[in-house]
Amino acid sequence: MIVSASNVQEAIQRAKDLGASKVLLQLPDGLKPRAFGIFSELSKHFSVVISSQSFYGGACDVGGSMDTYSRVDCIVQLGHTEIPNLRYPKPIIFIEHLYERDARIEASAFQILRSRGGYSTVGLAFSVQYRQVAEGVREALEALGLRVLVGGVDGRMKYPGQVLGCNFSAIHSVQAMVDSIVVVSTGTFHALGAQLSTEKEVFIYDVSEGSLRSMREEADRFLRQRFAAISRAAGARKVCIVIDTKIGQYRPSLAAVVERQARESGKEVVTLATDEANPPRDYENLMCDAVVFTGCPRVPIDDGGKFSMPVLTPQEFQMALGGIKKGRYVLDEIVAVDTQ
Numbered sequence: 001m002i003v004s005a006s007n008v009q010e011a012i013q014r015a016k017d018l019g020a021s022k023v024l025l026q027l028p029d030g031l032k033p034r035a036f037g038i039f040s041e042l043s044k045h046f047s048v049v050i051s052s053q054s055f056y057g058g059a060c061d062v063g064g065s066m067d068t069y070s071r072v073d074c075i076v077q078l079g080h081t082e083i084p085n086l087r088y089p090k091p092i093i094f095i096e097h098l099y100e101r102d103a104r105i106e107a108s109a110f111q112i113l114r115s116r117g118g119y120s121t122v123g124l125a126f127s128v129q130y131r132q133v134a135e136g137v138r139e140a141l142e143a144l145g146l147r148v149l150v151g152g153v154d155g156r157m158k159y160p161g162q163v164l165g166c167n168f169s170a171i172h173s174v175q176a177m178v179d180s181i182v183v184v185s186t187g188t189f190h191a192l193g194a195q196l197s198t199e200k201e202v203f204i205y206d207v208s209e210g211s212l213r214s215m216r217e218e219a220d221r222f223l224r225q226r227f228a229a230i231s232r233a234a235g236a237r238k239v240c241i242v243i244d245t246k247i248g249q250y251r252p253s254l255a256a257v258v259e260r261q262a263r264e265s266g267k268e269v270v271t272l273a274t275d276e277a278n279p280p281r282d283y284e285n286l287m288c289d290a291v292v293f294t295g296c297p298r299v300p301i302d303d304g305g306k307f308s309m310p311v312l313t314p315q316e317f318q319m320a321l322g323g324i325k326k327g328r329y330v331l332d333e334i335v336a337v338d339t340q
């Protein structure tokens with residue numbers, strides 16, 4: 001991840017515009033090696049402290065405690081994009097990081113869509129740092145004669161076409177009008193979620209490889225693992241329901257619904273609050289048979305292998321209880337959270 005000197009200057013100017021004198025600086029791990037330089041620049045203008053509290057994911061987690069917030073005038077978070085419908089505890093200056101548009105995007109990389117046939121209209125989505133690259137992908141698709149639609153989003157997202165690992169509204173809004181979806185990203189985090197969120201075939205344009213591939217097989221493999229975990233959870237006697245207190249993952253009302261459903265199904269239940277994504281030791285100490293995690297939906301999905309017991313999303317647990325039709329997988333997505 002690269003944050004330029006002009007990004008840091010922008011943060012300084014915006015903090016000055018707010019009249020700030022004390023700043024809490026939050027850096028994702030990828031930027032920690034630059035911490036000394038960034039700290040030194042900001043310190044020329046403000047009293048600065050860097051948050052060393054765990055800082056998970058994106059703008060859904062502004063780290064820090066209320067005590068820390070009360071001691072600063074604003075927070076500078078580098079490398080992330082705001083979640084518009086969150087009520088942050090302090091003014092937060094988000095300095096986005098955008099990858100430069102890659103001039104090497106070749107229309108031939110998308111030929112598979114043409115050769116498959118039947119894919120004349122394509123939905124285009126992206127993880128936010130590839131917003132500019134997605135423009136190049138759109139041109140390449142149109143050069144092949146394909147029609148491209150970029151989906152509108154809900155209040156959790158900032159840009160049309162943007163996806164988060166917990167929100168695929170950009171895909172839901174166009175899926176009825178397209179034949180397939182192209183997600184511009186790297187790795188499989190966003191594209192796998194996208195494939196799980198729709199029945200249309202999803203392709204990832206992997207920016208680091210400059211290539212296009214279907215997510216169908218990977219999603220099928222993944223679903224077999226999830227349905228195995230759901231089956232194990234169906235027989236659970238003791239269930240731990242977890243509320244994550246991070247500002248953008250806070251869903252106690254959903255936890256309360258799940259708690260009631262679990263009790264009505266004859267389960268013994270405890271509800272746990274944490275700001276740690278993965279407190280597996282606690283799960284072990286509680287000697288529970290299954291965990292329902294109402295924080296980031298990607299924790300159960302991506303970190304399932306870390307736990308000795310099944311850790312499910314609320315929807316997966318409802319499948320285990322028989323409340324959702326068997327065989328149909330429903331991805332947990334966050335549209336809005338509760339207010340703290």
Ligand code: SF4
Binds near residue numbers: 057059165248249295
């Ligand atoms: S809840 Fe999870 S997927 Fe959603 S923004 Fe936060 S870390 Fe990303």
